[in-house]
Amino acid sequence: MSDFVIETKGLARSFISGNKSIEVLQGIDFSITSGESCSIQGESGSGKSTFLHLLAGLDKPDSGAIFWEGQDLKTLNNVALAKKRGSLVGMVFQSYYLVPELRAFENVLLAARITGIMNEDTEREAEKLLDRVGLAGRKTSLPATLSGGERQRVAIARALISNPKALLADEPTGNLDEETGDSIMDLLLDLCIEKEVALVLVTHNPTYASRLDRAWRLKQGRLEEQG
Template sequence: MSKHAVIACRNLSRSFTDAGRTVEVLKGVSLDIQSGETAAILGASGSGKSTLLHLMGGLDQPTEGEVWVDGQGMHALKDAERGRLRNQAIGFVYQFHHLLPEFTALENAAMPLLIRRVPTTEAREAAAEVLEQVGLGHRLEHKPGELSGGERQRAAVARALVTRPQCVLADEPTGNLDSRTGGQVADLMLTLNERFNTALVMVTHDRELAARMNTIHELEDGILKV
């Protein structure tokens, strides 16, 4: 494992049992994500992209292999410890924003810090600052239902970045947006990657978007092409 790797995957395999039949989704995948790097995980639907991202973020466990985050083996941690490491080191952005509808943009963005038990005033100040940086400084008190699709995704990006994570894992973050809005969100994420020096791993099937990343890791039928 590279000493500068934020996330290191070693020989990852993941299989599921469906109706008594074993389905191999990932087969022996190894890769490193370096500090500040932008990386695309590219592949067709069903190639294993989202499964790999979930393993990298500790949301799922591999059938075989290991994931190391910030030098700590996810496999060696209990569920609560894994959750703490995830909260400290990783931010998530999904295709669907997953904002809590009853809370404002400010409250949604502050949530990861509140989970960390940061004092409410401090958490809200940090959330307001990052919402300002994603262009939502005028929308702090608006709930998701009052925001456009692009604004909701910007709020989700702010929530991912509010903890100043070492790595943001983004699963088709522009896939639910029109091309213009999606391009704006992609521009924003790359700008903030530089500003925050946060590694960015983006799952996509869009080759044009993938080409904007430092590195491209292409999956085909669960195997990482080299």
């Protein structure tokens, strides 16, 4: 098995806009190992989210290959890909994407349900995670009654409930004020270190990027490692 949790080779992705083809990503080679963290920075529209979606196997590249623990995603059918995604990748989004009909605790458990690892231990693990993200007293709260920071904490707990190998976070502090954003970043980094999860963080914030092991920048479709 490969040392890399996620690896890409010569990844390219383009979109058609009108009559023009826009090359968003061109020949990207990227890899991340377990417990490692890296940031992806770039201007708006530079393809950061597209890259993250490709890493998560939610989108297909025009050319190149994506490997999860050494396995080429092209070799997986849709069902196998979905199953593998559920167990290998956790995702955190800028807009949290909590299910409004579910309480905080149920939102966390939803990922375990979808992954098919739901049992009493998972419930205990969800409680622990909510305690860990500082929401011990808000387990039964509906998302509508939570603040932005609290919702993102629930989303982080949800992303980690299935014990993923990699956490892909798409501007998780983008909708939060500076103070709350800082605390969310602290939490995210601490949890990834604790659980030895590879973290790929898409961010505009250079301070957050500087706290991670490696920093990458997407520019004109190319991924460049920062010094």
